[in-house]
Amino acid sequence: MTVTTNKPAQAGAVAKASKTDVKVPGEAIQVPLPNRREFLFYCWGASLALFAAASGGAIIWFMLPRFKEGEFGGIFRESSIPDRGTSPLNNATGKYWLSHAEDGLVALYKVCTHLGCLYAWVENSFRFECPCHGSKYELNGLWIEGPAPRSLDRFSMTVKLTSGAELVTNATGDPIPGIDPSQVAEVVVDTGSRIKRAGRV
Ligand code: FES
Numbered sequence: 379m380t381v382t383t384n385k386p387a388q389a390g391a392v393a394k395a396s397k398t399d400v401k402v403p404g405e406a407i408q409v410p411l412p413n414r415r416e417f418l419f420y421c422w423g424a425s426l427a428l429f430a431a432a433s434g435g436a437i438i439w440f441m442l443p444r445f446k447e448g449e450f451g452g453i454f455r456e457s458s459i460p461d462r463g464t465s466p467l468n469n470a471t472g473k474y475w476l477s478h479a480e481d482g483l484v485a486l487y488k489v490c491t492h493l494g495c496l497y498a499w500v501e502n503s504f505r506f507e508c509p510c511h512g513s514k515y516e517l518n519g520l521w522i523e524g525p526a527p528r529s530l531d532r533f534s535m536t537v538k539l540t541s542g543a544e545l546v547t548n549a550t551g552d553p554i555p556g557i558d559p560s561q562v563a564e565v566v567v568d569t570g571s572r573i574k575r576a577g578r579v
Contacts, residue, residue, distance in 0.1 A: 448471065450473050451570050452569060453567070453568055454472040454566070454567045456469075456565040457564060459483055459537075459557065460559070462479070473488045473489070474486055474532075474533055475488065475499065477518060478559070479517040481518055481555060482518070482556070482557065483535075484551070486530045487532060490513055491527060491528045491531060492513050492524065492525050493510060495511075497513070506519075512524045512525075513526035518553050520578070521578035521579075531574050532551040532572070533569050534546075534547045534551070534571035534573060535567045537554055537564075538563045540561050550575070551573030551574075
């Protein structure tokens with residue numbers, strides 16, 4: 379009777395596996411490097427992803443409202459305007475004076491055009507006066523005297539009348555003439571749209 383056994387074969391297999399799988403401490407692991415074509419492909423993909431992210435961010439940024447209504451930089455709404463030739467209406471949050479002079483209605487930015495001080499309305503002299511270096515401006519924002527290089531800056535606005543008509547500030551920020559205060563439904567002042575005068579005019 380012949381007895382066969384596979385013990386030597388198993389031992390050999392174990393010995394073979396041990397020889398290939400066991401890592402010797404300190405032995406460097408070989409990581410295959412990308413070839414030139416793969417490397418360029420990865421660079422191109424990364425550039426494309428960066429461009430897409432930047433474009434998406436820019437679109438979202440442009441679509442979001444920058445300023446809320448009622449906060450400086452955004453829209454302000456007035457339900458009434460001063461009578462022609464009377465003291466201006468002060469909007470402290472919007473940083474403007476709503477002035478109704480003989481030549482029309484205008485929203486004047488509260489910052490002096492010389493070096494940026496806050497000028498004030500002076501009832502006694504019936505004009506705007508800057509406390510810093512003495513520049514003075516008329517009710518409609520025109521320069522009178524002092525070192526200011528130009529008349530007061532103004533904001534673009536839309537006057538909505540009860541008739542449904544709308545009057546809009548022109549590109550040079552001239553006062554909107556001929557407004558009857560009793561016919562005004564709403565005035566929308568855009569403090570995000572400042573118009574600088576060309577000079578002392
Ligand atoms: S800052 Fe107003 S006059 Fe100088």
